[in-house]
Amino acid sequence: MSSGQISASQERVSRQLGELPTSLEVVCKLMMMLRNPTQENEQVAEVLMTDRELTMRLITRLAMKDREKLQSASKNLSQSSDSSLMATLFDSVLHMGYKAILRLVSALSVGQILAPEFRGYGYQKRDLWIHSVTTALASQRLCEVLIDTNRPSQDPSLGFIAGIMHDVGKAGLNYDLAKETQKVTTELKNKRMLWIKLEKEICGIDHCSLGAKLVKQWKLPKSIIDAVKQHHNPKASCQLGAIVHLADYCARFINPTGGVGNFRCKIKPEALEYSGLTSLDIERVIAHALNDKETINLYATT
């Protein structure tokens, strides 16, 4: 694949993003804030206000869930003044709680890119979204495990965002892979090729590199760009990349998704050393997630 085609893949995902109601930059800021339980509601509402489109969508969605309280607010939303919108938002944040708002914001942004069916990978509708959410929650939990045991860690919010974004490059490569279904099957089945090598062969770029280009374009923090780029090839210099690598592995246990050869992933033992985690931590996070499948289901159905 030529560099022109790689740009086309990038362009395709960017165009999808352009059709989204919001900018990922605002979403990222919100994700960081909403993970902090001591965050002031007013500040959350203020950041939401910087993206009116997102605000309107959010309130419409909230109104669907709590008609009595919010229907009147959403009815005349387009004519609402900033101050009345702000008041509605403040009420919504107070009423719904941060976790519910975070789920909605995630679903209204990243979820719209990752929820479709990706035939190039054999993913059914919502498969990649559920995998990304599961990786995000596992990554966040692994960061918390490190903090709880006084080991060097990363901000769990960054862990969540890196996890939810780690496979976003697949949305760009799916189109070209779907055109080569026969070749994909043959290479995976007969030559036992890794997905990541197959992506390079067919698309000229793998989903990690394309994903990193995309999150850079969306102005996400450098640690997230590096983690997305290195989540299949962790390096000592990027702890978050190693954490996402292991979270990706956890997610395949917690919520296995379909498709051929989706378990043909290369697990790098050095990720344990680079992240400071142990295989026991991994097992505990899997066990914890299995006890809390409700959270994942809430994201999946939002």
Added chain:
Amino acid sequence: MNKLLIHPGEGVFVSNPDREVVLEKIGFGVCLIVIRTSDWSKALCHILFHSSGRISSTSKINPMSYADTALNALIGEINRNKPVPPNESEGDNHQEFEAMLIGGCRPMIGTSLKKLNESELDFGPRIIVALKSQLKDRSAKLRYQHTEGSNLRSIRIRENRISIYEETFLNREPRQTDLSMKDGKWILTQDNEHQILK
């Protein structure tokens, strides 16, 4: 036909002939099917971990999640749901059981740092090793094994038939393997070819 869906970490006694037991999405985890040979009563579970001792005792995960406790838990389920009449039984240890293992996908382990124990993250095969050890201790025969590889599997069990589906092609029907019980023998059917399991 009714369906009963078994999730990872769960197990069940296969009792109702009008109900199909379904295990979907078996990846790195392993499905253990235990069969009492005297009456072909079956129980099965979806195991995720090789050792129960590693995870905190406060964990709410049930014994059917672990390779070292699942076999006894399933035998207990069979005996609880379908007790052997006292005159036919000289105790649990004299009953004969056989087992089938399905799943246990194997990730490729990178080898760049040899000082690390490479099998430490190889969870699926570790479960299989632990299960085989349990079967050996219990003198239970491993009747069939459909394990490793890198494709997602699912299982459907009816009264005397076990169907295993493996996703081997993109966006196409999965490859089917059937195990059916006939005259006290298990018949394996794969790609229209039949063979009796020894």
